[in-house]
Amino acid sequence: MYYINDKEYKCSVSVTLDVFNDRWKLAIIWHLLDGNKRFKELHEIISEITQKTLTVKLKELEGKNIIHREVFPEVPPKVVYSLTHIGLQLKPVLSEMHKWGIEYVKEHGTLTNENPCQTALCIM
Template sequence: MKTEGENYTRLTCEVETTLRVIGGRWKVLIIRELMTGVKRFGELQRSLYGITQKMLTQQLRELEEHGIINRQVYPEIPPKVEYSLTPLGQTLKPILDAMHEWGLKHSAHLQHQNELGVRS
């Protein structure tokens, strides 16, 4: 039988694994945008205020390497590239839904803390 500490260690390990794949400022937001369907690079960049072209390229490449998104290149001039979620990427929907619900539930408290200047 596992102790509470062993269970926590296992949970921590799995959370770390998840964060290696979707952690960072932009990856979850990119995934959120792709939840609504196929997007081109420019569409993603316009919907993610503040992301640079270099950062978007890097984040898309990492998500593709982890099997979260698919990059489809069409042999056209100019080149047409579309991004979509893979079946593995679609399994992240419950995580994003949970993050959305958490934000809704706690946004008033967090806003109040920000107004008070409380920092973590």
């Protein structure tokens, strides 16, 4: 059995699925792999997400210790998001997901020369 945050899991895959239960969290992590970002930067990169949803997802990821939120005592306040040590360990996982996605599209769809990813990881 696995216990984390007062929850019990029978399988480690269940833990993973509970942490990454939507597409926004993975998109946030993907773009933070490229470096620290402010809220506005993340919102511009992930343009389909609403500000409210981004705020909620950032808080959830911070609560699960995947990202770190640093507040600088400035006026106006400056907040920077980065990946924690455990968050950075997702780089090979997401890189493999990226490669798999490309192969899937090649087999079952159409791949154009356009590259919508805005991170260095996409240019492999």
